[in-house]
Amino acid sequence: MKKFVFIGVLVIAVLAYASAVKAQVQTVGLQTLDGAESNVYAVNDAGLSVGWANTSGGDLRAVRWDKYGNVFDLAAFFPTTINAVSSSAIGINNLGQVIGNYTDSAGYQHAFVWTLEGGMQDLGTLGGNETQVIAINGAGQVIGRSESTTPDEWKPFIITPHMKANGMLEWYQGTTPMNEMMTDLGPTPSGRPWGGKYSPFGPTALNDQGIVVGIYERPWGNTGMVYRGFGWSQLTGILDLGTLGGAESDSTEPLALSNFYVAGYSTIGGNLHAFKIEPQACGEILALFCPTIEPAFTMIDLGTLGGPYSIARAVNSAGQVAGTSNYSPTGTLHAVIWAGDGPHDLGTLGGQAQPTWSEAIAMNGTGQVIGRSKPLSCPEIDPNCHHGFVWSESTGILDLPPLDGDYTRSWSVAISNTAYVVGYSGYRIYPHWYTRAVIWTADSTPPDINISSPEPINYLHSDILVVDFSASDTSDLAGLPTATLDGIVVNNGEDINLLSLPLGTHKLSVIAVDNAGNSGSQSVSFNVIATLDSLITAVNYFAQKGEINDNNLWKSLLRKLNEAQEAMKRGNMNVAVNKLRDFIDQLNAQSGKHITTNAASLLITDAGYVIGRL
Numbered sequence: 001m002k003k004f005v006f007i008g009v010l011v012i013a014v015l016a017y018a019s020a021v022k023a024q025v026q027t028v029g030l031q032t033l034d035g036a037e038s039n040v041y042a043v044n045d046a047g048l049s050v051g052w053a054n055t056s057g058g059d060l061r062a063v064r065w066d067k068y069g070n071v072f073d074l075a076a077f078f079p080t081t082i083n084a085v086s087s088s089a090i091g092i093n094n095l096g097q098v099i100g101n102y103t104d105s106a107g108y109q110h111a112f113v114w115t116l117e118g119g120m121q122d123l124g125t126l127g128g129n130e131t132q133v134i135a136i137n138g139a140g141q142v143i144g145r146s147e148s149t150t151p152d153e154w155k156p157f158i159i160t161p162h163m164k165a166n167g168m169l170e171w172y173q174g175t176t177p178m179n180e181m182m183t184d185l186g187p188t189p190s191g192r193p194w195g196g197k198y199s200p201f202g203p204t205a206l207n208d209q210g211i212v213v214g215i216y217e218r219p220w221g222n223t224g225m226v227y228r229g230f231g232w233s234q235l236t237g238i239l240d241l242g243t244l245g246g247a248e249s250d251s252t253e254p255l256a257l258s259n260f261y262v263a264g265y266s267t268i269g270g271n272l273h274a275f276k277i278e279p280q281a282c283g284e285i286l287a288l289f290c291p292t293i294e295p296a297f298t299m300i301d302l303g304t305l306g307g308p309y310s311i312a313r314a315v316n317s318a319g320q321v322a323g324t325s326n327y328s329p330t331g332t333l334h335a336v337i338w339a340g341d342g343p344h345d346l347g348t349l350g351g352q353a354q355p356t357w358s359e360a361i362a363m364n365g366t367g368q369v370i371g372r373s374k375p376l377s378c379p380e381i382d383p384n385c386h387h388g389f390v391w392s393e394s395t396g397i398l399d400l401p402p403l404d405g406d407y408t409r410s411w412s413v414a415i416s417n418t419a420y421v422v423g424y425s426g427y428r429i430y431p432h433w434y435t436r437a438v439i440w441t442a443d444s445t446p447p448d449i450n451i452s453s454p455e456p457i458n459y460l461h462s463d464i465l466v467v468d469f470s471a472s473d474t475s476d477l478a479g480l481p482t483a484t485l486d487g488i489v490v491n492n493g494e495d496i497n498l499l500s501l502p503l504g505t506h507k508l509s510v511i512a513v514d515n516a517g518n519s520g521s522q523s524v525s526f527n528v529i530a531t532l533d534s535l536i537t538a539v540n541y542f543a544q545k546g547e548i549n550d551n552n553l554w555k556s557l558l559r560k561l562n563e564a565q566e567a568m569k570r571g572n573m574n575v576a577v578n579k580l581r582d583f584i585d586q587l588n589a590q591s592g593k594h595i596t597t598n599a600a601s602l603l604i605t606d607a608g609y610v611i612g613r614l
Helices: 530-544 551-567 571-592 597-612
Strands: 012-019 024-029 038-043 049-054 062-067 071-073 082-090 099-106 109-115 121-123 132-135 142-147 154-159 182-184 204-208 210-220 224-233 239-240 253-259 262-268 271-276 280-282 284-289 299-301 310-314 321-326 335-336 343-345 356-363 368-374 388-390 395-398 409-415 420-429 434-442 446-453 459-460 464-466 470-472 481-483 488-490 494-499 504-513 517-529
Touching: 012 335, 024 395, 038 409, 038 420, 049 420, 049 434, 062 099, 062 571, 082 239, 099 132, 109 142, 132 204, 142 204, 154 204, 154 210, 204 253, 224 262, 271 321, 310 356, 321 368, 335 368, 335 388, 343 494, 356 409, 368 409, 395 434, 409 488, 420 446, 446 481, 446 504, 446 517, 459 530, 470 504, 530 551, 551 571, 571 597
Parallel strands: 038 082, 038 434, 062 082, 109 132, 224 253, 253 310, 271 310, 335 356, 388 409, 459 517
Antiparallel strands: 012 517, 024 434, 038 049, 049 062, 049 082, 062 071, 082 099, 099 109, 109 121, 132 142, 142 154, 154 182, 204 210, 210 224, 224 239, 253 262, 262 271, 262 310, 271 299, 280 284, 310 321, 321 335, 321 356, 335 343, 356 368, 368 388, 388 395, 409 420, 420 434, 446 470, 464 494, 481 488, 481 504, 504 517
């Protein structure tokens, strides 16, 4: 019988915790087609990502990958009437709806939506020959730029899908190439044209409420032009977003949009500063852009780390903003997060004290930030290398390394709310960079531990306790979980005779470690108590084990306990107490003679416990 040392009295409780968070990043190269290169642009919460992969002949084809890296050729779904020479998928939502662009044999660019149910749908145009899709939201709305009936005049648009009678969604209605579902967002706030195919002007982001932000060109002075931001909603139409500085020469670029916030950068005093636009009361609702009040929105300067520069590249629905800033005019750039009380430096992959840099690129709804940074060291063949990173408040900054082999750089591009990060690895054979799409997963979750027995209850001193626990983890366990009872190792499935434990509270603790190095533990505290029934069972146990070696003593002890039990049933507690005291006296007289001292001591202690509770 295993011996245990009583280490104190604890309350009955179930405690669970994770150790200091450790995370291991897993790097998986996404499959290519029969070529060597690929790139990825977006990922959804299921870990489905989209981009392109090339063929051995050099053709680029739109593809989708699952979270394990398996490739699915979307370009195979183009109908035979479309001669798509090259294609790329650039967005995917949580419904699995994919958007992308392709080039036909005449050199014209077109946009598509692909769904598992409806296959490939061309999005048509605003009347011209070409279209470029830019983003898709959770409801399937799509934004982009399209050539109008005026040649080389590209205008911003939004499409809201329509459900057909058969329950399928469609994004196109009309006569080729005109798409009657494609809503022109209207003229620029300045009245200047949006520009042609290679113009940088147009929408940049779309949220789930159908609000759009983007960039347009605004005249300044007699000949000058500046970039300015715009916002669009169905209620307001197009609005100029203004600037932080207020001067006509100032520029603004909104780069990020969530359901409740806009973020980007604007000039103020000749410097770039990150900004955020917050929702405001608009009648009985909160709105980013309100048509009934002036101004329709408020732009907030987010400040810097102390230097003159900051930009915002991402914002989530909690109002957290991620971007880049510096400490001084000549200082290196550092990735930052604004989370309510100014910018917080996210550090670099080379450490805070190292002369390395970092920049934030994107952020998810839980505040995890991705970007890139110069690591502490680079290979000799690529002294200017950089790696992608992912940052969270619990893990700090984690390296997203490139693939093994010749790859020297990595770029992180997008992150889902479920912490799937996608990007690409690259190596250079001068002058060309070769890339391979990658998905990274950072496991910082400890194993899940379940203790079935013991339970946080009272057990009789005479009970046999069967230890029963299990552990599981998404990245598999590094080994079997281990357990201790009051600090002494026990095995899963082991029978513990509670007579080996003293009366009082005891704790079983289980620890498990996964392959990522994350450690988790769970503990259960339980009480061991004594009753007349447990005393009777204990006397029989010690007689069977030979620790009571005289039958007359065994029978005499049982008789006293039975008489105490009968007295209790009659409600005569004084008689019961006297019988238990007689029991104790007999044990003291026989201890070390016809009963071992250990057995006598335990029975005396238990009898005293019972007397104290009568």
